[in-house]
Amino acid sequence: MIFSSQKIKRQIYLLTAAFLLWSCSSHYFITKKDFDQTQISAVQNDDSVANKMVLPYHDSIQGQMAEIIAYTRVALKKEQPEGTLGNCVCDIFMQHYTSLHPDLCIVNNGGLRIGQIAEGVITKGKIFELMPFDNSMLLLYVPGKQLKQLFEKIAQKNGWPVSDGVSLQIQKGKLISAYLQGNEINESKTYKLIVSDYLANGGDECSMLKGLPREDLKELFRDALISQLLISKSKNVKIATSISGRIVEVRP
Numbered sequence: 320m321i322f323s324s325q326k327i328k329r330q331i332y333l334l335t336a337a338f339l340l341w342s343c344s345s346h347y348f349i350t351k352k353d354f355d356q357t358q359i360s361a362v363q364n365d366d367s368v369a370n371k372m373v374l375p376y377h378d379s380i381q382g383q384m385a386e387i388i389a390y391t392r393v394a395l396k397k398e399q400p401e402g403t404l405g406n407c408v409c410d411i412f413m414q415h416y417t418s419l420h421p422d423l424c425i426v427n428n429g430g431l432r433i434g435q436i437a438e439g440v441i442t443k444g445k446i447f448e449l450m451p452f453d454n455s456m457l458l459l460y461v462p463g464k465q466l467k468q469l470f471e472k473i474a475q476k477n478g479w480p481v482s483d484g485v486s487l488q489i490q491k492g493k494l495i496s497a498y499l500q501g502n503e504i505n506e507s508k509t510y511k512l513i514v515s516d517y518l519a520n521g522g523d524e525c526s527m528l529k530g531l532p533r534e535d536l537k538e539l540f541r542d543a544l545i546s547q548l549l550i551s552k553s554k555n556v557k558i559a560t561s562i563s564g565r566i567v568e569v570r571p
Contacts, residue, residue, distance in 0.1 A: 405480020
């Protein structure tokens with residue numbers, strides 16, 4: 320028996336319609352499971368179009384990160400209670416903001432994300448490794464009482480980076496003595512502190528700094544460091560930071 324194409328199409332249409340009407344009032348049951356297995360490989364084919372789009376940006380960023388912005392005569396190390404890396408960073412910030420006449424600068428150990436910068440060239444990329452976070456710089460007005468509390472916290476943490484002129488003696492997490500530029504801390508005086516917004520907002524257990532008067536210096540932590548390093552490079556100044564007894568662990 321031979322069916323015309325028109326008749327076949329009509330029968331298919333009727334069967335389809337009947338099935339749809341039946342399915343609206345019926346329950347579905349799983350009668351068969353089909354699955355495909357896809358192997359995920361670590362080796363992927365290059366997407367040449369995507370690579371061409373990304374390449375100019377990749378090369379530009381690579382070039383920027385490779386820029387030499389300073390030279391150091393010594394390896395700069397992150398250590399406690401005092402290290403050359405922390406000393407260097409704090410002193411650079413004091414130089415950068417010298418027009419504000421700050422009394423001191425403090426950085427928490429956690430704010431420095433690498434343990435060492437090798438002797439020789441310092442690239443912009445290395446500073447991004449050192450300070451990957453977008454923390455801002457502030458000038459904080461700290462009463463002497465809160466400054467002593469901050470020094471007590473630094474002693475408890477076994478030492479943080481501080482600028483030149485700070486002299487702390489600590490013993491087993493306790494503050495024994497604290498001097499700034501050779502003078503004891505005056506609780507009735509207000510000191511100008513260069514610090515990150517993270518610490519100023521109470522981060523790393525620095526609740527004594529929360530709510531204190533401040534000036535937003537409108538500059539990121541690492542940008543300020545990079546800017547000052549470039550100035551030093553232009554003057555052919557090479558870093559030669561040393562341990563200077565800013566924080567000393569005294570024996571019982």
